[in-house]
Amino acid sequence: MTLTEQVITIAACAIGTMLTRYLPFLVFSSRKPTPDYIQYLGRALxxxxxxxxxxxxxxxxxxxxxxxxxxxxxxxxxxxxxxxxxxxxxxxxxxxxxxxxxxxxxxxxx
Structure with missing residues (x-):
């Protein structure tokens, strides 16, 4: 792998990780209650x-x-x-x- 490919790979992994960590906080507001199906998934998964x-x-x-x-x-x-x-x-x-x-x-x- 070239240096450019390594940087792109690391950046893609970092962005993917950050996206999966921050997305729930962006999608589900603290002002509105969490939907029932999301609570169910949190218990069942x-x-x-x-x-x-x-x-x-x-x-x-x-x-x-x-x-x-x-x-x-x-x-x-x-x-x-x-x-x-x-x-x-x-x-x-x-x-x-x-x-x-x-x-x-x-x-x-x-």
Whole structure:
């Protein structure tokens, strides 16, 4: 990439990021109430996105071969238990990820 292409790419990324951050504040005024469908999306989308991520992460797990999905199942259980105990999403995700990595690297090696 030339220097000009790099500058254009960085500028496009910065503008795109700023646009997605500032656009809701420009579209939805603080003087008018937020529309009901936007409030619904704010409640429903986070759960839907996490469900989609779980499905995506488990799409290649085969329970009939290898470790039979045990590291994944254990890591999911650890994530759920951490979230129920701590109510901290980032800690739950990090704990489940670390658990999975340790299990897959050291205990369930192929």
């Amino acid at each position: 986070p759960c839907a996105i996490f469900a989609m991520l779980v499905v995506y992460c488990l799409k290649d797990v085969t329970i009939t071969a290898g470790s039979h999905g045990l590291p994944e199942a254990i890591a999911i259980a650890v994530t759920i238990l951490l979230h129920k105990a701590l109510h901290q999403m980032l800690l739950s995700i990090a704990g489940g990820t670390i658990c999975y990595m340790l299990l897959s690297q050291y205990l369930f090696t192929h």
